[in-house]
Amino acid sequence: VNWIQQAGGRVINLLCKGSLKHCEKQLNKTPEEHIEDILTVVNHAAETDTEVNIYLEDWSNGMKESPEYVYQIVDALQHTGIKRFMLPDTLGILNPLQVIEFMRKMVRRYPNLHFDFHAHNDYDLAVSNVLAAVLSGAKGLHTTINGLGERAGNAPLASVQAILKDHFNAITNIDENRLNDVSRVVESYSGIVIPANQPIVGENVFTQVAGVHADGDNKSNLYYNDLLPERFGRVREYALGKTSGKANIRKNLE
Structure with missing residues (x-):
């Protein structure tokens, strides 16, 4: 936290464990020990006037296999001043019906918290899952240019933007006229070619x-x-x- 502040950063995204399995097997800690570690960082960040968001890594498996653990973590953190609770489908295992079920549970239990949804595209459902999250009360979405990301990638920004605007009349601050240019820049620097049939930005789609x-x-x-x-x-x-x-x-x- 000190290094981030010295470098000019004012916001940290803190990676925490969103499933009991990850907490016990990877960290080798009890939920109580993990909560104590998180609170230590969050409290220190508050002392340095640094804003904190947290990722509940493997939240999707947490909701499937250990929901009481998820609630235990969020119960302990909900009044700490954390700005965003970011809920990842880390392994891309959810379908839209599951996203609706799990996101609604979170929103109903914690109506005053800001939840983001972070989709992965392993089953080619990232965009569908993002829309399911929006319909279920998520207030923030994580997308990437050209859908780049771990393994099969994440939800592509251009597709999500077009669907939100055309199907849900959503208002965003995204300049659609620049999406293609930005995609080409990312393609050039990443070395990962945009598929010709990629919606919005693919070479052949128009x-x-x-x-x-x-x-x-x-x-x-x-x-x-x-x-x-x-x-x-x-x-x-x-x-x-x-x-x-x-x-x-x-x-x-x-």
């Missing part, structure tokens, strides 16, 4: 090949939806392929 689609776009934009490419700093393209027709050629000659 390209029509089928002739029937190009024809429909020529006739009242029949194949448009709310994901207009211009919204994300991109343009719609009409490629020529084995399923193309005259409409594709017309589009390319415009």
